[in-house]
Amino acid sequence: xxxxxxxxxxxxxxxxxxxxxxxxLAKTFAFSVTPPVKLSLFIKQIQFIGxxxxxxxxxxxxxxxxxLGYQGFNTLSRFGSDAFLGPMVGLSLIKEMxxxxxxxxxxxxxxxxxxxxxGIMRISEQIDALELMGLNPYRYLIVxxxxxxxxxxxxxxAIFDVVGIFGGYLIGVKLLGLSSGVYFGEMxxxxxxxxxxxxxIKSLNFGxxxxxxxxxxxxxAGFYTGFGAEGVSKAxxxxxxxxSVLILVWDYFLTSTRIFM
Amino acid sequence: xxxxxxxxxSFDGAEVLQGVNLEVGTGRILALIGRSGYxxxxxxxxxxxxxxxxxxxxxxxxxDMGRLRGGELLSxxxxxxxxxxxxxxxxxxxxxxxxxxxxxEKTKLRAKEIRDRVMVELEQVGLLGAEExxxxxxxxxxxxxxxxxxxxxxxxxxxxxxxxxxGLDPLTGQTILDLIDSCHERLKFTGIIVTHEVPKIFQVxxxxxxxxxxxxxxxxxxxxxxxxxxxxxxxxxxxxxxxLTKDAExxxxxxxxxRRRKDIHEL
Numbered sequence: 001x002x003x004x005x006x007x008x009x010x011x012x013x014x015x016x017x018x019x020x021x022x023x024x025l026a027k028t029f030a031f032s033v034t035p036p037v038k039l040s041l042f043i044k045q046i047q048f049i050g051x052x053x054x055x056x057x058x059x060x061x062x063x064x065x066x067x068l069g070y071q072g073f074n075t076l077s078r079f080g081s082d083a084f085l086g087p088m089v090g091l092s093l094i095k096e097m098x099x100x101x102x103x104x105x106x107x108x109x110x111x112x113x114x115x116x117x118x119g120i121m122r123i124s125e126q127i128d129a130l131e132l133m134g135l136n137p138y139r140y141l142i143v144x145x146x147x148x149x150x151x152x153x154x155x156x157x158a159i160f161d162v163v164g165i166f167g168g169y170l171i172g173v174k175l176l177g178l179s180s181g182v183y184f185g186e187m188x189x190x191x192x193x194x195x196x197x198x199x200x201i202k203s204l205n206f207g208x209x210x211x212x213x214x215x216x217x218x219x220x221a222g223f224y225t226g227f228g229a230e231g232v233s234k235a236x237x238x239x240x241x242x243x244s245v246l247i248l249v250w251d252y253f254l255t256s257t258r259i260f261m
Numbered sequence: 262x263x264x265x266x267x268x269x270x271s272f273d274g275a276e277v278l279q280g281v282n283l284e285v286g287t288g289r290i291l292a293l294i295g296r297s298g299y300x301x302x303x304x305x306x307x308x309x310x311x312x313x314x315x316x317x318x319x320x321x322x323x324x325d326m327g328r329l330r331g332g333e334l335l336s337x338x339x340x341x342x343x344x345x346x347x348x349x350x351x352x353x354x355x356x357x358x359x360x361x362x363x364x365x366e367k368t369k370l371r372a373k374e375i376r377d378r379v380m381v382e383l384e385q386v387g388l389l390g391a392e393e394x395x396x397x398x399x400x401x402x403x404x405x406x407x408x409x410x411x412x413x414x415x416x417x418x419x420x421x422x423x424x425x426x427x428g429l430d431p432l433t434g435q436t437i438l439d440l441i442d443s444c445h446e447r448l449k450f451t452g453i454i455v456t457h458e459v460p461k462i463f464q465v466x467x468x469x470x471x472x473x474x475x476x477x478x479x480x481x482x483x484x485x486x487x488x489x490x491x492x493x494x495x496x497x498x499x500x501x502x503x504x505l506t507k508d509a510e511x512x513x514x515x516x517x518x519x520r521r522r523k524d525i526h527e528l
Contacts, residue, residue, distance in 0.1 A: 120352075121351075124347060124349060124352070125345050125347055125349040126349050126350075126351055126352070128311055128343075128345070128349065129343070129345060129349040129350075129351075131311065131338070132309055132311070132338055132341060132342075132343045133338065133362075133363045133366070133367065133415070134335045134336070134338035134339040134341075134367065135363075135366055135367070136335075
């Protein structure tokens with residue numbers, strides 16, 4: 001009987017959390033499209049989420065492209081199809097690996113610190129102070145990060161893709177001896193605009209997921225995870241895990257249903 | 262005017278407030294005293310509209326804080342100042358920016374006017390010269406004073422203080438109380454001070470309420486609480502040292518005299 005009660009309680013709690021997350025996202029959307037938008041805070045977040053992530057995106061993009069170059073060449077050459085290395089690297093990066101790995105990198109680098117920063121503001125009553133000044137915390141804390149993530153994720157993904165393609169080029173052409181014209185020529189033939197749009201739409205979706213989950217976990221730090229430093233650390237861990245899982249699940253959903261394609 | 266009517270609040274089954282009734286007249290200050298964990302700060306957060314009651318109402322100038330939403334709630338909060346126990350300063354901003362923040366965001370003052378205003382506020386709390394420092398570089402007393410300057414920058418009509426002197430040495434604590442007193446003289450706000458600073462706080466306030474087991478056990482003037490015969494009230498005021506009762510009575514008499522002299526002076 002006790003087991004059933006606990007199961008019911010946890011079910012209701014999960015539903016309440018889901019509802020709260022839904023309301024949080026709806027409010028964020030609503031405040032994002034209604035003025036005033038705090039421009040200086042938005043630019044600051046672009047700098048933090050976007051500019052400061054460039055180096056990690058550059059590095060991961062380069063090595064992902066290089067690994068794809070190696071593995072792709074080895075696999076394709078077994079079937080005598082090594083000429084298709086360019087399209088393989090390009091399509092893999094543009095449609096899947098670019099959006100997904102960029103999003104996972106941004107989650108780890110920027111998402112965790114978004115949760116920690118907002119969480120510390122929550123437990124040290126700084127968010128309450130904002131509210132008591134008659135100011136809307138969503139406009140100051142959530143909307144700038146949300147909009148910045150929407151702008152930065154596609155741009156970072158584009159950088160990841162370009163760097164990755166050149167990583168593949170470096171291995172396939174410079175190291176393994178494929179012709180440069182074949183690498184890029186076949187890529188141009190097989191990669192279409194809709195593939196690029198697919199990647200762009202995915203990265204926009206992942207931007208929403210990162211900002212939504214990480215801001216929510218920080219905003220309600222203490223509410224679900226206990227108070228104090230431990231509460232913030234748990235919230236940060238949960239934010240990173242939940243956004244990463246959601247990114248992968250949503251990626252599968254988008255790919256399999258082709259809902260936006 | 263602040264009116265609390267039959268307020269109930271519980272957390273995970275623990276009844277913290279069990280029918281609180283309280284009234285603070287316009288322009289008056291009330292000290293809310295009571296043992297730690299008995300719901301003083303919870304009551305204060307209900308007055309600020311940060312918490313919603315399970316039952317009962319909190320009326321601020323006739324507005325039910327538990328039911329206000331959106332623009333109405335913002336307009337009440339624009340008239341309200343809150344001094345947090347922790348200070349709640351924005352730790353990524355300097356002291357100057359902290360005090361200037363509500364002015365920048367809520368008024369159309371020019372940069373120079375804001376600067377002048379902030380400097381006046383900082384001078385009043387004795388923090389001139391510390392404006393470029395960050396909250397983490399300040400002592401507890403300085404954080405409280407900076408927080409007071411920020412709360413007062415918007416000329417609030419209602420001020421709520423959550424343990425303004427807790428954790429401070431007696432001299433710094435007295436400085437904070439003097440500051441509250443002088444700011445009240447200047448702004449004539451309606452205020453509630455949650456405090457353990459008994460009997461010092463009685464010099465500053467017009468009324469005292471003691472909360473005990475979720476209810477208001479006593480409400481009256483400082484003189485009345487010092488002469489109260491209720492055992493719990495008496496032992497709280499004397500800190501459990503009953504032999505201080507005589508001292509408390511003397512203190513009440515001398516406060517009475519000071520207050521009368523002050524009234525004559527004001528006339």
